[in-house]
Amino acid sequence: xxxxxxxxxxxxxxxxxxxxxxxxxxxxxVVVAILTLFWTPYDPLNASGGRLEAPSLLHWVGTDRxxxxxxxxxxxxxxxxxxxxxxxxxxxxxxxxxxxxxxxxATRLLDDVMAATxxxxxxxxxxxxxxxxxxxxxxxxxxxxILALGLAISAIVARLTxxxxxxxxxxxxxxASRTSGTSWLGVVVRHVxxxxxxxxSVNFALQFGLAVIAEASLSxxxxxxxxxxxxxxxxxxxxxxxxxxxxxxxxAPGIALVALVIGMNLLADGLRDVGDPTRGRxx
Amino acid sequence: xxxxxxxxGLTVRAGGKTLVSNLSFSIGSGERMGLIGESGSGKSMTAxxxxxxxxxxxxxxxxxxxxxxxxxxxxxxHLNRLRGVATAVVFxxxxxxxxxxxxxxKQIAEPVRRRLAREMGQAPRVAVDREVLDLLDxxxxxxxxxxxxxxxxxxxxxxxxxxxxxxxxxCRPKLLIADEPTTALxxxxxxxxxxxxxxxxxxxxxxxxxxxxxxxxxxxxxxRVMVLRDGIALEEGAVVDVFAxxxxxxxxxxxxxxxxxxxxxxxxx
Numbered sequence: 001x002x003x004x005x006x007x008x009x010x011x012x013x014x015x016x017x018x019x020x021x022x023x024x025x026x027x028x029x030v031v032v033a034i035l036t037l038f039w040t041p042y043d044p045l046n047a048s049g050g051r052l053e054a055p056s057l058l059h060w061v062g063t064d065r066x067x068x069x070x071x072x073x074x075x076x077x078x079x080x081x082x083x084x085x086x087x088x089x090x091x092x093x094x095x096x097x098x099x100x101x102x103x104x105x106a107t108r109l110l111d112d113v114m115a116a117t118x119x120x121x122x123x124x125x126x127x128x129x130x131x132x133x134x135x136x137x138x139x140x141x142x143x144x145x146i147l148a149l150g151l152a153i154s155a156i157v158a159r160l161t162x163x164x165x166x167x168x169x170x171x172x173x174x175x176a177s178r179t180s181g182t183s184w185l186g187v188v189v190r191h192v193x194x195x196x197x198x199x200x201s202v203n204f205a206l207q208f209g210l211a212v213i214a215e216a217s218l219s220x221x222x223x224x225x226x227x228x229x230x231x232x233x234x235x236x237x238x239x240x241x242x243x244x245x246x247x248x249x250x251x252a253p254g255i256a257l258v259a260l261v262i263g264m265n266l267l268a269d270g271l272r273d274v275g276d277p278t279r280g281r282x283x
Numbered sequence: 284x285x286x287x288x289x290x291x292g293l294t295v296r297a298g299g300k301t302l303v304s305n306l307s308f309s310i311g312s313g314e315r316m317g318l319i320g321e322s323g324s325g326k327s328m329t330a331x332x333x334x335x336x337x338x339x340x341x342x343x344x345x346x347x348x349x350x351x352x353x354x355x356x357x358x359x360x361h362l363n364r365l366r367g368v369a370t371a372v373v374f375x376x377x378x379x380x381x382x383x384x385x386x387x388x389k390q391i392a393e394p395v396r397r398r399l400a401r402e403m404g405q406a407p408r409v410a411v412d413r414e415v416l417d418l419l420d421x422x423x424x425x426x427x428x429x430x431x432x433x434x435x436x437x438x439x440x441x442x443x444x445x446x447x448x449x450x451x452x453x454c455r456p457k458l459l460i461a462d463e464p465t466t467a468l469x470x471x472x473x474x475x476x477x478x479x480x481x482x483x484x485x486x487x488x489x490x491x492x493x494x495x496x497x498x499x500x501x502x503x504x505x506x507r508v509m510v511l512r513d514g515i516a517l518e519e520g521a522v523v524d525v526f527a528x529x530x531x532x533x534x535x536x537x538x539x540x541x542x543x544x545x546x547x548x549x550x551x552x
Contacts, residue, residue: 173381179370191385
């Protein structure tokens with residue numbers, strides 16, 4: 001019983017490096033994205049300098065083929081990326097977690113049917129599924145891309161939720177809670193969701209990164225948001241023709257994309273370390 | 284006086300195998316009964332059947348009347364009202380019996396809140412908190428305030444089991460089901476937990492269904508005992524009679540084994 005006295009002081013949570021870096025990268029992106037709602041360095045739609053200018057004090061990342069400031073395009077692209085990532089994960093999480101929980105509680109037959117359906121959906125490449133949905137909607141828009149990616153993510157989230165929830169539901173504390181009269185919904189809200197959340201949240205961040213990349217791919221292929229909306233994927237596609245004369249046009253959106261995706265993954269990693277009280281012991 | 288729990292012809296089947304067959308027994312209120320038998324003899328299955336918490340792929344037939352209500356075939360919604368009021372369970376493994384991500388005080392507060400809401404129509408926070416600390420104190424945990432604020436992994440195994448007992452008591456059940464509550468604990472802690480359970484059951488006057496494979500442990504806390512093997516009841520009677528004059532060879536074997544073990548350890552009686 002001596003170990004008790006030691007446990008009076010909870011182990012100090014080590015300040016996580018990945019959390020700090022992740023917060024910085026994602027935070028920068030969020031701040032920039034919000035800023036673009038009120039102010040951009042230049043008018044994003046009209047030329048503000050010569051064509052394909054190299055980076056200078058006036059135009060930090062140069063200008064594009066039409067003479068528009070490139071930095072302006074990229075910061076607006078940050079907004080697009082955040083909207084797509086957040087929207088797709090929100091749709092994917094709400095549909096996915098609901099389906100997963102239902103499947104975990106369902107009878108054997110229904111559970112098998114749901115599991116098989118999810119496997120088929122997941123076997124379908126996300127991008128192909130997204131292209132189908134975008135192509136099926138009347139016009140390519142940001143929202144059809146978000147919906148398509150959200151649906152693809154929901155299948156992945158649902159499968160993960162189902163497995164995690166099933167594992168939690170087998171635990172004695174669920175039975176103990178049930179014997180003390182907690183309702184079905186009460187068990188889900190009080191025990192299942194908190195216990196699967198650490199793993200789920202990491203997956204959400206991962207899916208966020210993948211959604212951002214997928215949207216860039218869709219835009220690159222011309223299936224994303226139509227031209228006035230700047231998107232990193234479309235910037236990359238437009239810079240393709242001039243990659244030798246103005247390489248910065250291809251490098252800059254690429255770096256922005258990678259920074260956001262890595263930042264999101266690091267953030268998730270850090271959050272998991274901080275959020276799970278049982279992890280303090282293993283350190 | 285009608286029995287608190289009355290089991291008639293209980294049969295539990297899973298995947299073509301019969302786990303418990305034609306089991307009948309009853310427990311009056313305040314009575315302490317033991318179910319003994321080796322692993323796989325159907326003890327825990329019987330307990331789970333009583334709470335109506337067996338998975339859907341396990342079929343239960345017969346009749347289980349708990350506090351005047353039929354459990355077999357009852358709707359979950361209906362059982363929810365019964366659970367907690369009529370029964371609560373203490374499990375074998377104290378580590379998995381508590382939610383690892385919820386503070387201990389919060390876990391105990393949940394059944395307390397539900398009971399207060401049921402009894403008085405409201406559950407003020409202050410009353411719930413006081414009750415939680417009272418319960419922790421009742422199961423002889425030192426510094427209840429600190430334990431209430433700790434996560435399950437931060438306290439010892441024996442303390443976790445005390446917390447699990449406090450959670451079960453929080454419901455003020457008429458029947459406490461203890462499913463091998465001391466098996467996962469070391470011998471000293473075992474004795475402490477047994478003493479605690481025994482004291483609490485006598486003090487609150489609730490009935491006890493004690494499940495174990497450990498004869499000396501069972502003999503210490505219950506009045507009546509039933510011996511199970513392969514889901515079949517071999518014999519039933521007062522502890523003293525069953526252990527002193529076993530009428531079945533299997534019970535004799537169990538008693539002999541326990542005695543030999545005791546002699547090997549140099550313990551008496």
